[in-house]
Structures are given as structure tokens and as C-alpha cells.
Amino acid sequence: MKRTLAVLSSLLLIGLVASLGSDLVDSKDAESPTHSQTDLSGIKSLRLRNQSSQAAKVAQRGSPKKTARDRKALSDQRTSKKSLGRVGHDDNKQSDGETQPRLKSSSQKNSGGKAKQGQGGSATSKRTIRWRKNKEGRLVPVYDSKVRAELEQSADKIADQRGTVLGVLETVSNKAITGYAYDWKKPEQILAVDIYIDGFLVKTIQANQSRAGAGAKSPLYSQKGFATGPIEQLKDGVKHTVQAFAHMATAENNEVKVVELAGSPRTIGGATLPHGRIENVQGQTVTGWALDPGQPNKTLEVELIWDGESQGRFAASSPTPVGYNPSPSLNLHWFQLELPEHDEKTQHTLQIIVRRDALQRELDRSPWLINKDVENENKIPYGALTFANDAQISGWALDPDIEDQAISVDIYIDGDFLERPVADKLFAALIHRPDVKNPNHLWIVDIPEKYKDGKEHSLSVFAVNNPDGANPELSGSPRFFRSEVNNNPIGYVDVVNTSVMGGWAYDADAGAEAIDIEIWIDGALWKVLPANGQRADLVPVVCPEAGHGWSVKAPESLKDGKFHVVRVYARNTPNGPKTELSRSPRELAAKKPYLGVSVQGEAGRGLKVTRVFDSSPAQVASIQLNDIITSYNNQSAQVDPVVFEQWVLARSIDEAITLMIDRDVSIETPLLSSLAPAIKTQIEAFESEAIAGGNPSPKTIELGDGRKVHLQSRDQIMVQSWSNRISMNVYPVLKQQGK
Numbered sequence: 001m002k003r004t005l006a007v008l009s010s011l012l013l014i015g016l017v018a019s020l021g022s023d024l025v026d027s028k029d030a031e032s033p034t035h036s037q038t039d040l041s042g043i044k045s046l047r048l049r050n051q052s053s054q055a056a057k058v059a060q061r062g063s064p065k066k067t068a069r070d071r072k073a074l075s076d077q078r079t080s081k082k083s084l085g086r087v088g089h090d091d092n093k094q095s096d097g098e099t100q101p102r103l104k105s106s107s108q109k110n111s112g113g114k115a116k117q118g119q120g121g122s123a124t125s126k127r128t129i130r131w132r133k134n135k136e137g138r139l140v141p142v143y144d145s146k147v148r149a150e151l152e153q154s155a156d157k158i159a160d161q162r163g164t165v166l167g168v169l170e171t172v173s174n175k176a177i178t179g180y181a182y183d184w185k186k187p188e189q190i191l192a193v194d195i196y197i198d199g200f201l202v203k204t205i206q207a208n209q210s211r212a213g214a215g216a217k218s219p220l221y222s223q224k225g226f227a228t229g230p231i232e233q234l235k236d237g238v239k240h241t242v243q244a245f246a247h248m249a250t251a252e253n254n255e256v257k258v259v260e261l262a263g264s265p266r267t268i269g270g271a272t273l274p275h276g277r278i279e280n281v282q283g284q285t286v287t288g289w290a291l292d293p294g295q296p297n298k299t300l301e302v303e304l305i306w307d308g309e310s311q312g313r314f315a316a317s318s319p320t321p322v323g324y325n326p327s328p329s330l331n332l333h334w335f336q337l338e339l340p341e342h343d344e345k346t347q348h349t350l351q352i353i354v355r356r357d358a359l360q361r362e363l364d365r366s367p368w369l370i371n372k373d374v375e376n377e378n379k380i381p382y383g384a385l386t387f388a389n390d391a392q393i394s395g396w397a398l399d400p401d402i403e404d405q406a407i408s409v410d411i412y413i414d415g416d417f418l419e420r421p422v423a424d425k426l427f428a429a430l431i432h433r434p435d436v437k438n439p440n441h442l443w444i445v446d447i448p449e450k451y452k453d454g455k456e457h458s459l460s461v462f463a464v465n466n467p468d469g470a471n472p473e474l475s476g477s478p479r480f481f482r483s484e485v486n487n488n489p490i491g492y493v494d495v496v497n498t499s500v501m502g503g504w505a506y507d508a509d510a511g512a513e514a515i516d517i518e519i520w521i522d523g524a525l526w527k528v529l530p531a532n533g534q535r536a537d538l539v540p541v542v543c544p545e546a547g548h549g550w551s552v553k554a555p556e557s558l559k560d561g562k563f564h565v566v567r568v569y570a571r572n573t574p575n576g577p578k579t580e581l582s583r584s585p586r587e588l589a590a591k592k593p594y595l596g597v598s599v600q601g602e603a604g605r606g607l608k609v610t611r612v613f614d615s616s617p618a619q620v621a622s623i624q625l626n627d628i629i630t631s632y633n634n635q636s637a638q639v640d641p642v643v644f645e646q647w648v649l650a651r652s653i654d655e656a657i658t659l660m661i662d663r664d665v666s667i668e669t670p671l672l673s674s675l676a677p678a679i680k681t682q683i684e685a686f687e688s689e690a691i692a693g694g695n696p697s698p699k700t701i702e703l704g705d706g707r708k709v710h711l712q713s714r715d716q717i718m719v720q721s722w723s724n725r726i727s728m729n730v731y732p733v734l735k736q737q738g739k
Helices: 037-046 052-061 067-080 106-110 145-162 430-431 554-560 641-649 677-691
Strands: 034-036 128-133 139-142 164-173 175-181 194-196 200-206 226-227 240-249 256-260 266-268 277-281 283-293 302-305 310-316 334-338 346-358 360-364 368-371 382-388 392-398 410-414 417-420 442-446 456-462 480-481 490-496 500-506 516-521 526-531 550-551 564-570 584-588 598-603 606-612 627-630 659-666 699-702 705-713 717-730
Touching: 037 442, 067 128, 145 564, 164 240, 164 266, 164 641, 175 194, 175 240, 175 410, 194 554, 277 368, 283 302, 283 310, 302 334, 310 334, 360 456, 382 456, 382 480, 392 410, 392 456, 392 564, 490 564, 490 584, 500 564, 526 550, 554 564, 564 627, 598 641, 627 641, 677 699, 677 717
Parallel strands: none
Antiparallel strands: 034 128, 128 139, 164 175, 175 226, 194 200, 194 240, 240 256, 240 266, 277 283, 283 334, 302 310, 302 346, 346 360, 346 368, 382 392, 392 442, 410 417, 410 456, 456 480, 490 500, 500 550, 516 526, 516 564, 564 584, 598 606, 606 627, 627 659, 659 717, 699 705, 705 717
């Protein structure tokens, strides 16, 4: 018989865990002053000020005159040049009329002239950055052609290593499965998407359909959607797991690179679990609620159990009691029950079990101890249901009153009693629990053949108290299981370094047999090997056998000190989608570029800046909150923010990127008479409604020339603010976060 186990998440060992702008000077200009990254603080005063009004003036009038603060900053730089390093060129050389010394940082001086290899081995970690003013009067970084080529090559290599395919599984229903997928580096290439249901391939479609909601100007991005049409397998009401994988063939080795889309896997259908909570026990009354989220209008029954004995069943159909203010959906799902007469000097145990047809479940905060400050000899047992599928279930249970002895558990399938096994086998994971002295509290039960019918079945497990008393439901119960499902493999990457790689992988469908894993390095398949090593720590938390570990010596190529990406996948048994193991991918010698902004898509415009982090390259470059990034390195920003984030991640530290931004700058309120009649009419109508107490919703009116007016009502007064949109380039220099 196939030995299979489904893993409860609470007990798993898995720890889920450019080309520059056209206004840059010629890179061969030897007159441009040069600074290392450590010298940037000395020229911050020459950067564009953050005030919007100044930004507007710069865009309209060109370079501003030097202020006393600017002249003082230049003087301070010359005064401090000894501490920064020797002067490499004549201080009197000028660029665009600006006198600045070319400095060499102390860190470069101390290195003895040897350039350290940076990310990808192509760019120096202490690269010299040259600055000059552009036509708008801002200081911009420039590189010579050799350095710029190195940065581009490094960024391209890192992008390939980290992967450039992305997408989202957006909707799942019996009417259609939809989403999008594309390669952000090669948007012209059409990807294929494999749709799996319960681990079995049901459809392969192309991601080349129109996406009206993509907010993309370029058809390269808006035509990357996919939709399956109606799916018969999802119409039976049973719980199903849907996965979507995008892939394309690689010319180098004819292997297939597969990426599981964000939002995958997704579950649909299946029975919902009734649930509830004991809210309060006061005097002789217990108050709480019980609800089935799948049938919110259905009234459920609750059973009151006192010291292990049933006191009857009652409908949870009362309105919300006075003094409670929960979700409105809980109204008419409350109960308020009288407790049996009891001695206040004796401890008692109260349990509330909710019932829906044959399924039973204990409410949150049950068991509830009455007079808990009074010493009670009968303590409550506890444990967990850790594995459940169509072949086997197992878990552990113990009673603090008889910790060194075994207790039993009661198992119910679809509300029918199955058996009462003894929890007396070794459960190695309990060795690590300080509250457990004896680890021999494991129970295992085989599922009868009659339940392997492809239908969904419920499973509930309760600990049996010794001596007689409250029999609480174990953690992880109830659960549902179903046969005819291709279980996905699971696994973990324990270690990846330049000497060794190792971890474990297990597929419940393969049982005791080892499955194969794939190790990919820098986007290419490196090795396939079986996960058949001995890992005693896996039993029985992950699997019933120890032979599912893997370990391999790392290749010599990882010892070059350069950036590498290692990914590990487990192959599915039977044939199905392979699964990337937990803690994969792993990166070696990782130096991740940092820009320091958060963005979100702004339909029709670009990427809206929602946050600028302190001391980040974005802040130094004067990027502001609510700026709209319309392009980066001359690439359209009209795509989802994930593309932009991955693009930044694939750049190089010390690289300057070019961002075109739109910014709304406040302007003086124009005369109403100077506006177009249609605009004037809208403003007057808004004001009239506000005066009349109509409380109109806030409104924004575009004037068509870049200006717009924001209107809102406050205390029957119209409040208006006017703004003007300007466009400009900014040039942040990427750095490593925290440095």
C-alpha cells in the first residue's frame, strides 16, 4: 500500500523562508570633475533643491545662480581635500564654469591602486564617478565608454542569473483561469503557460491575449494575458488546487525554464469549516458565536460539554448581545447558555462543540476552565493532527496528568467514529519541546479503502482524557482529504555555499522511494541527483522514512568570488509540475543594488512614487513623494511595478540610472475669468453645490496644458488648489542598502 503523508504547516521544518539620458555630456570629456562614492556628501549642496517651486524655475529658466551656501560648500571641499586624498588634477580646471577639484578617495589610496571586483566581476566596488552639470543646471554622473560598457554587461548577466520571466495568476473560477506572463527583458517573446489542476496538466495556452487593465502604453506589455475559458473539472464543488507555470525553451541546452506565477497555487471550491469562539463566561452564563462562512445564513448547533459530559445541543441563532460590536456578519449567530450548578471552590471544564451535519469542531478558547485558580488534579490533554491524506493519518497526543504514559485519541471520518488508537510510538520532534519529557506519543492510522473514492472527506481527532474529563480536539483538526490528487513534492535547502549544497526532498506519491532534484546555477541546469540520503530528523515530522536527504559538493566555478544564483527543484511523481524547494533561490556574493523608493502603477501615466527612504539614492537625487516615473534608461515605465523592481535589482552598484519623472508643482490660483468657459462652468457648479450644503465629492479638473485644479468642500466652502506638471530627468547612483 502506498505510504503517503500530508504535512501540517505548523510542524514542518520548512522555513518559508543603462543608456544614459541624451543631456549627459560626452563620456570622453576629460575636463569633468571626478569624485568617488564617498565624496558625494561634499557636493550635495549643489544638487537640485527639493522645493517644488525651485524645480519649476529650473525647468523654465535653466541653471540657477550660485548662492552663498553653494560657494561655501565648494570652499569646504577644497579645505578638506587633504583628508580625502591627493589632488589628481589641476584645481583650476573648469566644467561649465564650475570650479571643482578632481579628488581621489582615501579608500582608493589605501587599496594600493588595485581595483576590487564588484558584482559580476565586471565593475569595481570603488568605481570613480564623474559629475558635471547638464542643460538644466543639475549635477549628473557620467562614465567613460569602457566603464559604461562594463556596467551594462554586468547588469545583463545579473538579470539572466536572477531570471527575467514574471507573471501573475489573477483569477480562478469554473468560468475561466486568467492572468499574464512575459519576459521583461524580451517582451516581444510569447510565453506558454501550463495550467495544472490537482497536480495534473489540463491545458497549455499562450500568453498573448489583450489585457485591458494592464495600464500599459506599449502593446508589448498589454498583449501578455492568458485566459482558459470554462474548466469542467472545477464545476463539481470539490476543493481543487490550481497552479500556473510560464516557460520558454532555451537555445543553449534545450532545457525548459519554468517559473511558477505569483498567486499560484490557488484553491477553489470544497467544503468550508464551521468555526466560532467562546467570548465570555460570567457567573452562570457562557456567551459566544458559531458560523459557517460558506453558508452564512445557515443556523448551526453547538453542544455544551461540562466536565466531559454532554449537556445538550442548542441553536446559535441569537442576535448580537448588548456590549459586543463584532462584524455584522455574526449577527443571529450567537448563543447564550446557562451553565450547570457547580461549586465555586471546585475547578470545572467547559467545552463548546459546533456541529454542521456530521462534522464537529471545537470552538476557539475551548476548553474553558471554570475557577481556574483552584487546584485541579485532572489536567487537559493536548496534541496535534500532523498528517492527513487518503492513505494515512498521524499525529501526537499526551496528558500532563500521566505524561510518561500513553493516552488514546478518537478519530472520526465524516462524523462517523473510525477507531481509538493508542499514542505510544516515538515522535522524534517532541524531543525539542521543553514541556514534553517522553517523546513516545505518536499515533498512526491507515485510511480504509472505502474512503479512496475521489470524494472529499472530513477528519476530526480528539484526545481522550485520563482520568475521564474533557476530550479536547487536537490542533490541526478538522481536516479534509481526497484521493486522486497528485501531491506536490516538498523540500528544503539547508545549505548552499562554495563548498557544499544540501537539503531534503520528499513526494508523498512516491512513498519510500527517492525522488530526483534539479540544481540550477545562474539559470542553467547543473546537476540532477536523487534525494536518497539518510536524514533521521525528518521522521515522522516530514515523512515516515529517513532516506530523503541530498548533499553534493559544490562546483569549483562558485569559488571565483563572483555573483551566482543557485536554485533547487524537486521533480514530481507521477509526472507533474516540479516544485522549487523552500529557501531557494540562494545567492552567493550577492550585492543587491538599492534605489530606495516604493512605487505603484498609475494607469495611463507610469509608476507613482509612494515612499522615498531616508539617505537613499532616490532621496539624494531629489526624487519626491507622488512623483510619476514615466521611463527609466529610456524604457517605458508603463508596466507593473514588479518589472521596475526587478530591473533595478539587475543593475550594478555604483551605476547611475536615468529616470524621467513627472511632478505636480503648486502654482498661484489663476483668475477665474482667464479660464476656458467649460472649466469655469465646472468650478462654479462645484462651488454652488458646496454653498448649498450638498457636500460634493472631491474633484480634479484637467486644464489640458499640464495644469489642473483640485476641488473639495469644507464647511460649505469650496477649497481649491492648483498645480502644474513639469517633466525632468533625475540621475540616482545605485548603492548597496545600508552602505
